Amino acid sequence: MYIPAFFAETRVDVLHEFIRTHPLGTLIANGADGPEAAHLPFFLDAAAGLLRCHMARANPLWHRLQSDARVLVTFVGADHYITPNWYAAKREHAKVVPTWNYTAVHAAGPARLFEDAASLMTHLHELTDFQESGSPEPWSVSDAPLEYVEGLAKAIVGVEISVDRLEGKWKVSQNRSDADRQGVIAGLDALGSHSGHEMANLIRDRKSSR
Known part of the structure; x- marks a missing residue:
């Protein structure tokens, strides 16, 4: 990712927290075409430097992840259009143009597949428990009949990525x-919107870097 120095976020704890709060990532791999x-x-195992997820066995992408194929995962957070009407410089010399502000984290590394029932169940528990942790009455995988969950697990493939490159752009x-x-x-506050x-x-x- 192209990151000018003044936009770079290099603190690992900040990048990890970003992934935890924006866990829906885009996994990108090289395909035949x-x-x-x-x-x-995704579930982040920060201590081990690992990202874990799963996808439908019907998704052909997982076939591209064999033999430790390198992948990229992108996580995107807050973003917003910035109109030049908000710049003081517009009133001074009008040499301004629109832009788009955004936050993003990229994680890259070799991917490993896991398909055995025990590993898949452990992953489903960790992913669900993390997402349910803020609920007053968290749902657990064990709340569903075991045979039902085991049947669904046969239709997915687990992916574990050993992250060796982690970068953030604010x-x-x-x-x-x-x-x-x-x-x-x-200008942003005046919009009255959450974003x-x-x-x-x-x-x-x-x-400011200036």
């Missing part, structure tokens, strides 16, 4: 002047 992708929920107006940044924050407030807060949290 070029890149192939699948949108999948493009949130750090390259603009303080006056422009304040204008963008005010607007979320991006405004990200800009507040990051210092």
Whole structure:
């Protein structure tokens, strides 16, 4: 991923937390006719540096992941269109254009398939338990009949990625002047939308590179 220095996020703990809060990733692998992708929920095993997910056995993509094939997983967070009308520079010299602010994390590494029943059940438990952890009455895989879950598990394939490259990009107006940044924050907040407030807060949290 192209990352200018002022947009780079290199703190591993921040990147890990981003994955936990935006767990729906896009897994990209080389296919017979070029890149192939699948949108999948991931579980991060931070201590081991691993990402785990599963996909339908009917999805041909998993066949591309044999022999430790390298894959890329992208995670995308808050994003928003930025109009040049919000920039103080527009009133000064009008030499401004629109842009798009966004946050993203890329993780890459070799993929390993796991298909045995025990490993798949362990994965389903860890993934579900993590996603249900914020619920006042969390649902557990064990709440469903065992034979039913085991039957469904036969229709999936597990994927484990050993992450050897992890990078983050927070493009949130750090390259603009303080006056422009304040204008963008005010403009986003004035929209009154969740996405607007979320991006405004990200800009507040990051210092200008200028």
